[in-house]
Amino acid sequence: MRSLSGRLCFMAGVALALAGCLVSEEPILDERTGAATPLAAGAYEMCPLGDGADGSDCEQFAVTVDETGLYRFQNGDDADDFAYMRFRRIARRGFAVQAEEDDGYMYYYGRAEKERFILEMMLCPALSSRTRDRLIERGDLVAAEGEYETCEVKSLAGLKAAALDYHKGRASAGEEDFTLAFTRMSEP
Numbered sequence: 001m002r003s004l005s006g007r008l009c010f011m012a013g014v015a016l017a018l019a020g021c022l023v024s025e026e027p028i029l030d031e032r033t034g035a036a037t038p039l040a041a042g043a044y045e046m047c048p049l050g051d052g053a054d055g056s057d058c059e060q061f062a063v064t065v066d067e068t069g070l071y072r073f074q075n076g077d078d079a080d081d082f083a084y085m086r087f088r089r090i091a092r093r094g095f096a097v098q099a100e101e102d103d104g105y106m107y108y109y110g111r112a113e114k115e116r117f118i119l120e121m122m123l124c125p126a127l128s129s130r131t132r133d134r135l136i137e138r139g140d141l142v143a144a145e146g147e148y149e150t151c152e153v154k155s156l157a158g159l160k161a162a163a164l165d166y167h168k169g170r171a172s173a174g175e176e177d178f179t180l181a182f183t184r185m186s187e188p
Contacts, residue, residue, distance in 0.1 A: 020123035022107040022141075022162055024153045027086075029098040033156055034086030035069030038095055038112050043185040044073075049118075050179060060185070088160070096163035107153060109166035121178040122162055124151035128170040135161055 028034075040063075047058040062074045075081040084100040087110060095110035097119060111118045124132065124143060132151075135141040140158025141151045153159050165171045 020125045020149060022122045022124055022151050022153050022159075023101075023104055024107075025104045027098060027100075027105055028107075028153055028156055028159045029086040029088055029096070031068035031070070034088045034098060036087040036089045036095060037065055037069055037071075038087055038089075038110065039063055039065070039071065039117055039182065040184070041065055044182045045185055046073075046180055046182050048179070049181055061182075063182075088156075088163075090160050090163045091167050094163065094167035096159045098159075107159060107162070109163045109171075111167070115183060117182040119180045119182065120166060122166060122171070124149070126171045126173070127162055127165050128172070131161055131165045131170065 042063060044061045044063050045058050046061055059075055061076075064072045064074075066072075069086060071085045071087070073083045073085065086098045088096045088098075090096050093112040095112070097108040097110040099106045099108060107122050109120045109122050111120075124141070127135075132141065132143075135158045136143055136151075138158075140153070140155045140161065142154055143149075143151045153162070
């Protein structure tokens, strides 16, 4: 299995060192807490959004979902090049998204739009200071003392609050932001 975040960063031509990401060693979402199914199974094109992105940065994925809500994103025809994801609805058209990585889990905010699904990497420094400080104080996020380079998500409440910060537009945008659009491809 290839790391989804690594592929995403490579696609964008960015040397993102995962600094600032929301991560966890153990999954926060499971078949009980992460069973939302915002994407229908099928063929999708995934394209990075933002400055410098163009059609040559897009890739095709076969998307499947099992009865527990576990998604499998397979890149092209290579059965060994895939990623697993889970979704939890946090608001109308808004989702907390968990991507399985080689050494843990990474978290994204997902937003369903009319013709596409947007996936944005959640970054600890981008969270509003009020939300971030409250989550750290409660133990829902853990960060190095006085630094927010990478925050470890410790609870479902922490993940939902971080995703809601993005959903409500309180998270600040920056140069480190990484956003993708999944668009369902037409059936031939």
